[in-house]
Amino acid sequence: MDIFTTMQDERGRLSQSEIRIADIVLNDFEFAVNASIIELAGKADVSPPTVTRFCRRLGCESFSDFKVQLARTAYVGMRYLKPEPKSIAPADVAQDIITKAQNALFLLHRGLDVDAIERAANRLAGAEMIYAFGSGGNSSMIANELQNRLFRLGLRITASSDHSMQLMMAAAAKPTDVLIGSSFSGRNAELVRAFMLAREAKVPTIALTQSGSPVANAAEITLPVDLPEGDNIYRPTSTRIAYLAVVDILASLIAYRIQPQATVTLRRIKQQLVTHRDGDDRQLLGD
Amino acid sequence: MDIFTTMQDERGRLSQSEIRIADIVLNDFEFAVNASIIELAGKADVSPPTVTRFCRRLGCESFSDFKVQLARTAYVGMRYLKPEPKSIAPADVAQDIITKAQNALFLLHRGLDVDAIERAANRLAGAEMIYAFGSGGNSSMIANELQNRLFRLGLRITASSDHSMQLMMAAAAKPTDVLIGSSFSGRNAELVRAFMLAREAKVPTIALTQSGSPVANAAEITLPVDLPEGDNIYRPTSTRIAYLAVVDILASLIAYRIQPQATVTLRRIKQQLVTHRDGDDRQLLGD
DNA sequence: GGTTCCTGCAAATTATTTTCTTGATACGTT
DNA sequence: AACGTATCAAGAAAATAATTTGCAGGAACC
Secondary structure (H helix, E strand, O other): OOHHHHHHHHHHHOOHHHHHHHHHHHHOHHHHHHOOHHHHHHHHOOOHHHHHHHHHHOOOOOHHHHHHHHHHHHHHHHHHHOOOOOOOOHHHHHHHHHHHHHHHHHHHHHHOOHHHHHHHHHHHHOOOOEEEEOOOOHHHHHHHHHHHHHHHHOOOEEEEOOHHHHHHHHHHOOOOOEEEEEEOOOOOHHHHHHHHHHHHOOOOEEEEEOOOOHHHHHOOEEEEOOOOOOOOOOOOHHHHHHHHHHHHHHHHHHHHHOHHHHHHHHHHHHHHHHHHOOOOOOOOOOO | OOHHHHHHHHHHHOOHHHHHHHHHHHHOHHHHHHOOHHHHHHHHOOOHHHHHHHHHHOOOOOHHHHHHHHHHHHHHHHHHHOOOOOOOOHHHHHHHHHHHHHHHHHHHHHHOOHHHHHHHHHHHHOOOOEEEEOOOOHHHHHHHHHHHHHHHHOOOEEEEOOHHHHHHHHHHOOOOOEEEEEEOOOOOHHHHHHHHHHHHOOOOEEEEEOOOOHHHHHOOEEEEOOOOOOOOOOOOHHHHHHHHHHHHHHHHHHHHHOHHHHHHHHHHHHHHHHHHOOOOOOOOOOO
C-alpha cells in the first residue's frame, strides 16, 4: 500500500543492516529522499548493494523507484512520525493544521472498513426513516451533516443532539427504520442507551465512532474511525474532518444506490435555491 | 513552491523543446515519475541534456531531484489535472472522496491569504461580541463551527442561519463587535445586506467566501477560499472541508493570542464534560 | 553581420546494479 | 558433541546504465 507502512510491517523480517537503513529513512526522511544510494549506504554503514536489496525486499523495482514511492506518500504521511516543532507564526500554524488534516484523511483511508461502510449504506438507503444522533459540538455537527446530505437524496431523516429526544425517538423507531449515531470519544453513555433501546426493538443501528469503545459495542454496524488525537488542546479538528469524510463517502454510496430518485429530488432542491438567488445555474446546492 | 505551479508559471519562458517536456509531464504524470531521463527525452523527442536543463530551469538540482519534487506534490496535486475515471465500487468512491478532500486542503493552502487570516484573528480576538452568520446547510455549519470553537476560548459569540435574525443582529451590533459571515457561493444576497448594514454602523466585517464575489466585496476583510468545485452533483463536501480548515486556523490563532484566558475557560468546560461522563481525563472536549 | 540562445553529440562523470565471493549462522547427521 | 552442509547476509569489484558537462553547429533576433 504505502511504503511507510510496508517498512513498519516488514521490519521484523529485515536483517540488521536493513533495519539500520529503515531507521535512517524513517527518522530522517528529508535526507533519504534527496540522498543517492551511495550516501544512504554510507550513512547506514552498509554497501550500496545492500540498499538495492533492501528496496527490492520492500517491493520496489529499484532504488529510484523506492525514492519515488517514498516521496509520494511522504508528503502526507511523514509528519505523523515526528512531533510538532513549529512556531505560532500564522503561516506555520496554517501549514500545521492543513498537514494534520491531510494526515487524518490519510490515516482514515488506511484504516477504513469499506465493507462496513457498504453495509451501512445499504441499510440507510433502504430505511423508511433515519434517526441521526450526536451530541457535544463535534458529533452533533456530524448528525446535522448526515441530515443535510441525506435529505437531499429524498430520504426521510431527522437529526437530534438532545439526549431526551434521542431516547424517545429510539423508543418510537420501527424495525424498518435505522438509527445512526456518532461519538468521537465512544463514551457517550446516553447514546449507548439509545442504541440499546433501539436494538431491543430490532431497529438497525449504526455507530460512527472509535472501534472497541462502548458506543461501538452497542451498535450493530460500526464504522470505525481510529485516529491518534494530537495533544494540542486547542485543536480537535482533524478528527472531525475524518468523520466528515466518512459521512461524505456514506452519502455518495447511498446516492449511487438510489440514483434515479436522488437526481430528481436534487434537481428540485437546486431549482428552488437557484431561482431564489440570481439565476446562475452553476451554483452549488446550499450555500 | 510546488513544481506543478512552477511549471505552469514558467511555461511562457520555456523553449519549444522544453514545452514539449512540460506537456508530457503534465499529461502523463504516471509515466514521468517512473521514467528515466532517457525515456522521458525519447518521448519528448529531445536529447537527455535538454531534459536536465529543463529541470534546472525549474529550480531543481538535477533530474532526480525533479522527480522527487514531482512525486512529492503529485500525491496530492495530480488528480486535479485529470477528470475522474473510477468506478462506483465502495473502495474507489472512498479513495476518490479522500483524494479530493486532500486536494482541497492542498489548494486551500496554496491560495491562503495568511495575512488576511491574521488580521481577522486579531479582530476576533479583540471583539466584545461576535456574530457568525451563514445559511443553507454548508455555511450554517461553518457559522456553528465558529461558535463551537470560539466560545471555548471565552469569547462571546452567537451563530445564526436565519436571515431575518441576521439583519436584526447586524443592525444591533456595535463598532466594538465583529460580524463574520460565510458563503460558499459568494452570492448570498441577504448576507451581503447584513454586511452593508454592519458597515454603515462601523462594525468590522469578515467574510469567508470566494474572492471577487458580492459577499467578498461587501466585507472589510475577506478570507478567500477559491476552489474548483467538482462537477459531481452528489458531492459538495471537499469545499466544506477547506472551510473547516480555515475556521480551525482562525480559532488556533485566536487561541494563541488570548492564551491565558482561553486555557482557564477550556479547563472549566472540560471539567464539566469529563465529570459528566466517566472520569477519563484523556477525553476530547465535546464529543 | 553579430550576438544570443537553443540544442544535440560525444565524452566524462557519476550512480546503480549485477556478479562473484566470503563469512556467518542454523540445521541435520554421525 | 563434532562435523558437514545448506542458507543467507553482505561487501568488493566489475559491468552497466544513467546523468551531466563541454563543445560546436545552427537558428532566431536584433
